[in-house]
Amino acid sequence: MGGLDGFAFTFLNLKVMAEWLPNITAGFALTVLLAALIVVAGLALGLSLAVLRAFGVRVLNWGIVFVVDLFRALPPLVIIVLLYFGLPGMGLSLSGFWATWLSLTLVLAAFSEEIFWAGITATGRGQWDAGRALGLRFLPILFRIILPQAVRMVVPPLTNRTIAITKGTALASVVGVGEILGSAQSAMAFSGNPSPLTLGAIAYALLFLPVVGVGRWIERRAAIPGR
Amino acid sequence: MLGDFADSFLNVEIVLRAWPILARGLGQTLLLSAVVVPLGLAGGLAIALLSRARSRWVRWPLAAWTDTFRSLPPLVLLIFLYAGLPFMGIDVGPWGAVALAFFLNTGAYYGEVLRAGLDSVPPGQMEAARALGLRPWLALWLVVIPQAVRNVLPDLVSNTLEVVKLTSLASVVAMPELLFQARQAQSVTYNASPIVAAALAYFVILWPVVRLLSRLENKAIAGR
Numbered sequence: 204m205g206g207l208d209g210f211a212f213t214f215l216n217l218k219v220m221a222e223w224l225p226n227i228t229a230g231f232a233l234t235v236l237l238a239a240l241i242v243v244a245g246l247a248l249g250l251s252l253a254v255l256r257a258f259g260v261r262v263l264n265w266g267i268v269f270v271v272d273l274f275r276a277l278p279p280l281v282i283i284v285l286l287y288f289g290l291p292g293m294g295l296s297l298s299g300f301w302a303t304w305l306s307l308t309l310v311l312a313a314f315s316e317e318i319f320w321a322g323i324t325a326t327g328r329g330q331w332d333a334g335r336a337l338g339l340r341f342l343p344i345l346f347r348i349i350l351p352q353a354v355r356m357v358v359p360p361l362t363n364r365t366i367a368i369t370k371g372t373a374l375a376s377v378v379g380v381g382e383i384l385g386s387a388q389s390a391m392a393f394s395g396n397p398s399p400l401t402l403g404a405i406a407y408a409l410l411f412l413p414v415v416g417v418g419r420w421i422e423r424r425a426a427i428p429g430r
Numbered sequence: 431m432l433g434d435f436a437d438s439f440l441n442v443e444i445v446l447r448a449w450p451i452l453a454r455g456l457g458q459t460l461l462l463s464a465v466v467v468p469l470g471l472a473g474g475l476a477i478a479l480l481s482r483a484r485s486r487w488v489r490w491p492l493a494a495w496t497d498t499f500r501s502l503p504p505l506v507l508l509i510f511l512y513a514g515l516p517f518m519g520i521d522v523g524p525w526g527a528v529a530l531a532f533f534l535n536t537g538a539y540y541g542e543v544l545r546a547g548l549d550s551v552p553p554g555q556m557e558a559a560r561a562l563g564l565r566p567w568l569a570l571w572l573v574v575i576p577q578a579v580r581n582v583l584p585d586l587v588s589n590t591l592e593v594v595k596l597t598s599l600a601s602v603v604a605m606p607e608l609l610f611q612a613r614q615a616q617s618v619t620y621n622a623s624p625i626v627a628a629a630l631a632y633f634v635i636l637w638p639v640v641r642l643l644s645r646l647e648n649k650a651i652a653g654r
Contacts, residue, residue: 278596280599289626373506388513391513397514400514407503
């Protein structure tokens, strides 16, 4: 077999691909589910922490900053491995899916808290003063004046970070989850051909290229005119 | 309950026994970072400079290249190179696979950051440097690139932090870095303390970087 034929037979073997397509499709669905659960929980937790931090209770804020720093400094794979292999020693056992979900949710919460907080602090002092002058209390000012501006301001870094962390779902393959990469790897082992891995790479491109496009669209929609 | 927790997560005796293994892993992680960060930066600078080319025959393939490697999870790329290439009779080994994967993946990210940096330097800087008699490359190297780097410093530091964290993926292709060694120690001792110790090591090394980053980012926001 010539070089190009050999390459096609090895990496683009349609027969092998067709055989394992159902497995990769199931893996694709699992990746989407895992990613969606991470995005929802991570952003909600991150925003809640940022709101909590706005109350300015010093001891509480030290705690928030420490936890945020912790999950920004630790490699996600280390957290996943620790939860998956460590917790059973305490009689608590998480499946690979939920260990990955919890780890990446905490990581996304940490990064997004930092980003939401940056947005809150970047909303000028004058906005608070104006709210107060109108007779509004702390919470209405925070939720109706500050947050709507802060959130729109931080949409670009937030989408970038969210996409980057969602790609971490591939790490779940390390703890035995049959998402895209995991199912592609076992298909490769069974078929003795790496074409399923090519299929997996295509699946990720199909998933993330539109996500990047949607991210850009959200950024345009959320942009505050004239800023 | 608390005793159980200490026994299985903070077992000092086990960590001390595993320390020589962990220390070797830490050394490997530092070495790996010292190799892949410059590699990614070099690739990124090449991409950033090329993307300023006038010809669309250079710019479009380059955009496709960076989008591809930014949409592939780095672990997928690494597994592809490590487990896929040998089917073609090309065995690059763990080091080769890791170096290549990081060059492709982090190069694409550094490329985007550095391109934004180069775009932020007004063209007048280049023109002034040329008018002073500097050759194009020297003008780029001495005048434009230093300003570009300064303008995107927070993003560069942030990306570098992510790259160092990503070196933990090398454990998946059996490179004996910190996480791999910790996993070995954990499976021998049936105790999670070595992994906790590894996490602690990552934290001690990377926490100052996270702090620095917060400060740089806050400064950038305040300056807007």
